[in-house]
Amino acid sequence: MDILQPTMVFCFSSTQKPMSIVQFRRPRDLRSRSGIAVVPQNITHQLFDEIPLWDTFAWNNLIQTHLSNGDFRYVLSTYGQMLLRGVRPDRHTLPRVVSATRLLGDLSIGKQVHGQALKLGFSSDQYAITALIEMYGHLDSVDMAKLIFDKSPHHNLVSWTLLARLYIVQGKPSLALDLFHRMVDVGVLVDPVALATATSACGLLKSLQQGKLVHEIARRCGLEYDVLVSNSLLKMYIDCDSLKDARFVFDQMPSKDVISWTLVIRSYVRIGGFNEGLKLFRQMNLDGMKPDSLSIASILPACGRIASHKQGQEIHGYMLRNGIYSNLKVKNALMDMYVKSGAITCSSNIFAELNEKDVISWTVMIMGYSLHGRGKLGVELFHQMEKNSKTQLDDTTYAAILHACGTARMVDEGKFYFNRIRSPTMAHCALMVSLLARAGLFDEAMVFIEEHKIGKHAEVQRKLLEGCRIHRQYALGKRVVEQLCNLEPLNAENYVLLSNWYAGCGKWHMVDKLRETIRDMGLKPRKAYSWIVFRNKVHVFGTGDVSHPRSGRIYSELQRFMEEMRVQMVEPIWDFRLHDVDEERECIQTGHSELLAISFGLISSQDGPVRVTKNLRICHGSHEFAKFISKMSRREIILKDPNTFHHFSDGFCSCDDY
DNA sequence: ATAGGGTTAG
Numbered sequence: 001m002d003i004l005q006p007t008m009v010f011c012f013s014s015t016q017k018p019m020s021i022v023q024f025r026r027p028r029d030l031r032s033r034s035g036i037a038v039v040p041q042n043i044t045h046q047l048f049d050e051i052p053l054w055d056t057f058a059w060n061n062l063i064q065t066h067l068s069n070g071d072f073r074y075v076l077s078t079y080g081q082m083l084l085r086g087v088r089p090d091r092h093t094l095p096r097v098v099s100a101t102r103l104l105g106d107l108s109i110g111k112q113v114h115g116q117a118l119k120l121g122f123s124s125d126q127y128a129i130t131a132l133i134e135m136y137g138h139l140d141s142v143d144m145a146k147l148i149f150d151k152s153p154h155h156n157l158v159s160w161t162l163l164a165r166l167y168i169v170q171g172k173p174s175l176a177l178d179l180f181h182r183m184v185d186v187g188v189l190v191d192p193v194a195l196a197t198a199t200s201a202c203g204l205l206k207s208l209q210q211g212k213l214v215h216e217i218a219r220r221c222g223l224e225y226d227v228l229v230s231n232s233l234l235k236m237y238i239d240c241d242s243l244k245d246a247r248f249v250f251d252q253m254p255s256k257d258v259i260s261w262t263l264v265i266r267s268y269v270r271i272g273g274f275n276e277g278l279k280l281f282r283q284m285n286l287d288g289m290k291p292d293s294l295s296i297a298s299i300l301p302a303c304g305r306i307a308s309h310k311q312g313q314e315i316h317g318y319m320l321r322n323g324i325y326s327n328l329k330v331k332n333a334l335m336d337m338y339v340k341s342g343a344i345t346c347s348s349n350i351f352a353e354l355n356e357k358d359v360i361s362w363t364v365m366i367m368g369y370s371l372h373g374r375g376k377l378g379v380e381l382f383h384q385m386e387k388n389s390k391t392q393l394d395d396t397t398y399a400a401i402l403h404a405c406g407t408a409r410m411v412d413e414g415k416f417y418f419n420r421i422r423s424p425t426m427a428h429c430a431l432m433v434s435l436l437a438r439a440g441l442f443d444e445a446m447v448f449i450e451e452h453k454i455g456k457h458a459e460v461q462r463k464l465l466e467g468c469r470i471h472r473q474y475a476l477g478k479r480v481v482e483q484l485c486n487l488e489p490l491n492a493e494n495y496v497l498l499s500n501w502y503a504g505c506g507k508w509h510m511v512d513k514l515r516e517t518i519r520d521m522g523l524k525p526r527k528a529y530s531w532i533v534f535r536n537k538v539h540v541f542g543t544g545d546v547s548h549p550r551s552g553r554i555y556s557e558l559q560r561f562m563e564e565m566r567v568q569m570v571e572p573i574w575d576f577r578l579h580d581v582d583e584e585r586e587c588i589q590t591g592h593s594e595l596l597a598i599s600f601g602l603i604s605s606q607d608g609p610v611r612v613t614k615n616l617r618i619c620h621g622s623h624e625f626a627k628f629i630s631k632m633s634r635r636e637i638i639l640k641d642p643n644t645f646h647h648f649s650d651g652f653c654s655c656d657d658y
Numbered sequence: 659a660t661a662g663g664g665t666t667a668g
Contacts, residue, residue, distance in 0.1 A: 095659075130659055161660045193660050200662080231662040262663040297664035332665040339666095363666045371668070396667045403668065427667075434668095643668065 048081050060092045067096050075100035076109065091125045098131035107139040124153045133159055137166040157183075161194045164201070173201035177210060184217060192223055196232040203239030211236045225252075231259050238267040258289055266298040274302040278311065290322075293330045300333040304340030307613045307640050310533050312337040332360045339368035342611050342638045342645055359391045367400040372645045373654030375407030395425055402431040411439050430459045437467020438658060442476060458487045465497075469578040470658055477501070477578045492523035496582045503585055504577030528581045530593035530614040532601050539600060543583045544591035554599045558590040561629050570628060573621040581616050592622045598629065598637055609636040617641050627651050
């Protein structure tokens with residue numbers, strides 16, 4: 001094929017309109033006399049006739065306009081006309097035409113243009129070379145790009161950086177870094193973009209040592225505090241898991257932009273520093289930096305994780321008020337925030353209004369329903385997803401559907417989906433064990449564990465224990481706990497479980513012995529806490545806590561419910577055999593932290609749900625008591641524990657006592 | 659001409 005053939009270059013699609021040539025528009029040219037819009041070719045032809053043949057500048061201008069409008073085929077057709085009419089392309093023409101072939105993804109035309117560049121004598125032009133490097137790099141290979149680079153008479157900063165970038169895209173960061181150091185060695189003056197490219201290579205290599213070397217070069221060039229360079233350094237230190245260095249860079253930055261803030265906020269959120277993340281987010285606002293959709297998508301997971309319904313809602317409100325563009329990523333993050341902070345209805349409202357959904361949207365909702373005890377809805381949603389969209393499922397989606405089957409106790413469906421997973425992960429297997437154990441199918445669970453050889457994983461044993469707890473399988477439960485002590489001898493929680501088991505059978509000498517063991521090993525069992533947000537303050541309660549200013553009223557309210565319960569002949573439950581908190585066994589029921597938080601919630605507000613979060617699992621007795629309270633007080637209580645959300649309402653719980 | 663930040667994972 002020859003690019004000079006007009007048939008080849010005039011390949012307009014009928015739907016495309018020549019919007020881009022508006023600057024050459026003359027009223028009488030645009031419409032034919034009959035008033036019918038003329039076809040693009042005609043307009044273009046007429047326009048070509050208007051451009052003087054000697055005026056290369058005007059032709060370049062037209063090419064540039066097409067290029068920036070994304071009309072790459074017009075670039076080629078204009079270029080074709082130039083050649084056809086004998087207009088001489090200059091050094092401004094070829095780079096743009098080469099870029100157009102790259103963006104079109106057409107290597108063969110690109111090669112033809114390259115040939116013409118050689119013929120016309122532009123092969124050593126800096127701009128033509130960079131365009132060619134990029135074209136070959138994207139459409140052919142990095143090796144081909146390297147060849148152009150090597151053959152070019154002189155290398156400039158941009159061609160060095162471009163080639164390095166190509167190596168990074170190809171997953172070869174160490175080659176990119178080599179190139180950067182060679183460039184520095186031959187004495188090319190580096191700029192912020194070159195430094196940013198080298199820094200990101202270090203991040204990909206996770207090499208702190210290399211990163212610090214580039215940091216030193218940046219310092220020597222006096223570019224350390226350039227905002228692009230600082231941000232890349234920040235990201236590099238985060239990628240290398242050195243939050244300490246990242247924070248140092250951040251604190252030193254004389255001027256931070258929204259990207260700097262987002263980077264550092266996200267890095268705290270990722271390692272679980274939710275409060276620090278929120279603190280920084282507030283600081284960003286105080287510093288007058290307006291959050292955008294990307295920074296908001298980074299902070300929302302923190303709101304979800306600490307189940308701070310209020311803060312997440314405030315951020316959502318801020319977005320609506322300030323018209324912050326919210327794309328699917330942000331909406332997914334919002335949905336997940338509402339799921340994790342106990343407001344499943346808010347997430348399903350957002351979900352219902354989505355006009356496009358990706359795999360994450362579906363996964364968040366399936367998992368969301370399941371976490372809120374509505375596994376069946378989650379399974380239904382999965383069916384809907386398979387019917388309505390060609391979403392490519394991933395491991396997380398399968399984990400969500402297995403979780404939903406577990407919550408809904410849909411064993412056959414769970415097995416069906418498990419068998420569909422091409423290579424099940426440990427998490428998938430553990431979810432299957434959970435599904436079988438929760439359904440009381442212990443023999444089958446044991447066979448499954450045996451078949452998949454996963455008995456050595458504490459995660460799996462804990463799922464098994466969950467089933468034992470639900471179905472009061474105390475003999476099997478004890479064997480599982482002993483197994484856990486063997487698998488994780490340094491996990492205090494396992495000894496607490498064992499100790500509670502012995503306490504349940506009145507074997508107090510064993511309880512004492514275990515307590516000694518825990519102490520001698522220097523282990524510290526986790527303490528139970530519950531918290532509730534009231535008037536933008538977090539109120540935290542420990543077991544038997546009396547430090548709250550309204551403590552008297554909190555306890556008397558619980559006492560009142562307790563007496564009521566006795567009158568109604570409801571027996572309090574004292575079964576701590578498979579419970580994993582031991583301080584609670586020794587505390588009166590009304591001293592359990594979740595009940596203190598619930599009571600505080602009830603006395604400090606008149607209506608609306610009471611939202612409480614607990615760091616450890618709720619015990620059986622408190623669960624029963626909370627059901628009773630919800631009935632007597634006619635209030636909805638939403639309690640989040642590490643595994644699930646319990647919605648207590650009118651004497652029932654959404655978890656169906658599982 | 660080359661460039662730094664975002665969502666699920668029970």
